[in-house]
Amino acid sequence: MKYVTIIDIAKALNISKSSVSKAFNNRSDIKSDTRELILRTAKEMGYSPNPFAKRLMNQCSFQIGLVVPEFINAFFHEVMIGIQEVMFEKGYQILIMNSNESSEKELENVKTLTSNMVDGIILSMASQENVAYYSSLIDKGFPIVFFNRIPTKQINTSKVLFDDYKWAFFATEHLIYQSFKKIFHFAGPSSMAISKQRKLGFIDALKKHKISVDEKSIIETGLLISDGQREMEKLINSGNLPEAIFAVNDPAAIGAMKILKKHGYKIPEDVALVGFTESKLAELIDPPLTSVAQPTNEIGRTAAKLLLEQIESKGIFVPQTVILNGQLNVRESSIKLNEK
Amino acid sequence: MKYVTIIDIAKALNISKSSVSKAFNNRSDIKSDTRELILRTAKEMGYSPNPFAKRLMNQCSFQIGLVVPEFINAFFHEVMIGIQEVMFEKGYQILIMNSNESSEKELENVKTLTSNMVDGIILSMASQENVAYYSSLIDKGFPIVFFNRIPTKQINTSKVLFDDYKWAFFATEHLIYQSFKKIFHFAGPSSMAISKQRKLGFIDALKKHKISVDEKSIIETGLLISDGQREMEKLINSGNLPEAIFAVNDPAAIGAMKILKKHGYKIPEDVALVGFTESKLAELIDPPLTSVAQPTNEIGRTAAKLLLEQIESKGIFVPQTVILNGQLNVRESSIKLNEK
C-alpha cells in the first residue's frame, strides 16, 4: 500500500510541495485557482495527509489513552462510550487498555501510552499502588484525569467521582425504611476505596437508625457473580440468613439471588436484595433488582471534557473535582410485602 | 511535557546521535562500553523513542483498527478482548470505532483509520453498502479481515464466520424434538445477512420435519430487547400465541420473555423460548434462556491472527475463511415439561 504524499502531487502539477501544503492549510498566500487545482488533483490521486509527519511536527498526537481495571462489567463500556462521544467530536482518537485488576499491568499500560505520546490519559485504577508515579507525571505537566477508582490521597489533577458513601447510605436506609431489621452487607475487597466507602455508608446508615452493627453482618465477598454465589452458599449453610442484603455491586447481588432462588428462597419475602452500580441485568432478572444507578455516560463525558481542558490549557489549569449524582432505582427485590 | 530525544542524549555525552540510535537498535557496530553508557544515561534522562518519527521512517504504524456496528451487546466486547489478547502480544495497538449501525459512519470510520495509517482493519459491517469500496482497498493491498457481518458477495480477503444457518437450524430442531408444534420466529432486519441465514435455518428445519411454514409465523422484529417486547405485546393482543419462539438473538428473546411474564404466561409451559448468540443474560434471567453460543473470544483471536498474517505477508497471502463452531446451550426456557 503506497501512500500519496504532497510531493507526488507537486510533481504531478509541476509546482512546489509548499504550495500544496498551503492549499491544504487554507493559507491566504495562494491563488484560489491553484488551490482548487491542487485540491482536485489531490482528491483524484487519493491523497491523505500522513498523520505521523504531522504529529512529528506539532508534538501532539490527537490521541488520548483510556485505562480501565476491567472489561467484564458494562460500567466501563458505558463510560467509554461517553468519552468517545466527546473526544471524536474534537478529532481525538482513544486508545483503550485493560489492566485486568493488576497494578503492574496498569503501570505498563500507562507507560505504553505515554511513550506513544498520547496527549493525556483517563484512568481508573486497579489499586493505589502507582499513585506516586502518576503524581510525578502530572507534575511534569502530563494531563491525567481520574474517575471511579481514584487516588485516595490528594493529587493535583481533575477527578470525576461518585459519592459511594452517600449512595450506599441511601441504599441501606431504603432497606431500613422498608422495616427490614437484620441487614447484611456483601462488601468488596477491603483494599479498594470504593468498597470501603460503600461499607462505611452501610455502617453509618445502620448507626443513624440505631441498629447495632454486628461483625458477622459484613462479609467480604468480591465483585463477581461467582463471589456472590459462593458467599450466599456459605451463608445458607450456616443457617444465619438475614432479612435483607445490601451488596457492593450488582454482580454480587445477582450471584446471591441465584443461589437463594436455587435453594427455594423467595425474594424479597425471605431475603431482600439491593445492588450497586446499575447494570442492564438489574431490570431483567427476576425479580428486578433494586440498585444505585451511576450516570455512566455522563461520567465519561465529564472526564473527557476535563481532560480536554487540561490538554488545551497547556499547563495552567485549575484541577477540578466533579461529583456526579446518582439515583436509587427501587425495584421488586427490596420491597417489603404486606403480610398475608 | 518536553520529551527527551536521542539528540539530547548525544549532546549530554558529547557523541553523535547516530551512535545513540545504534545503541538502541542493538547494532553490532558499537562498542559495548559506549552502548552501556548510552542506555544508562538514556534511562536517567527519561528517554523514550518517539513513535511518530519511527513510523515516519518505516511507514508502518503498529496500529490496527477495529470497526464494529454496535456496542450495546456484549458480543463485540468479547470479540474485542480476543483481538486484544493476540494483538498486544505482538506489540500492536487497537483503535476501536463504532459505526452505530450506520454505513455512512462506518465508511467514515474506515477512512479515518486508513488515513491514520493503521496497518490493517478488522471489520464487522453495518450493511453491505460499502463492500465495493472495501474491495478496492483490498485490491490496493490494504489488509482487511471481516467477521460476523461479512460481505455476502465474493471478496478477496480472509473472513471469520459462524454458520448462522446451521445453528439456527439446530436451535429450531431442538424445539421440534421437544415436540412443540406451533413455532414462530422473531427475525432480524431482512437487510442483514445473518438475519436471513438464521431465518432460512428456521424455515428449513420446519420443512425437514414436515411442519408447514406459515407466513404469520415469521415476524420481523429487530435486534433489541425493546423490539422483542413490542412484537410480543402485539402477538399477545392478537391472541395468536405460539407454543415456542426461536428469536434471532438473545435480546429479542429476552424482550419477549419479559412481556410474557408480565402478562402472567409461564415459560416454557405456555410459550417456550430459544435465543441466539449467547449473552451473559441468558444464564441469569429466570427461567434461564436456551441459546446458541458463539465462541466470541476465539472469533476475535482468529480474526487477529488472520490479519497479522496478511500484514506480515506484505501482499502475497492466501485469503482464508474460517468457520468456527458453536454450541446450543439448552436451558429451562425451551424444555417441554411432562404433562401433570
Place this chain on the structure above:
DNA sequence: TTGTACGCGTTATCAC
C-alpha cells in the same frame, strides 16, 4: 503569489 530551506526525531548508508 510562489518556491527554497530547514526542522521535527528517527534510522540507514556511507565515509572516516
Place this chain on the structure above:
DNA sequence: GTGATAACGCGTACAA
C-alpha cells in the same frame, strides 16, 4: 567503532 548526512512527509519562515 564512530560520526556525518540523507531520507521519511509535513509545515512554515523567509527569500524571490
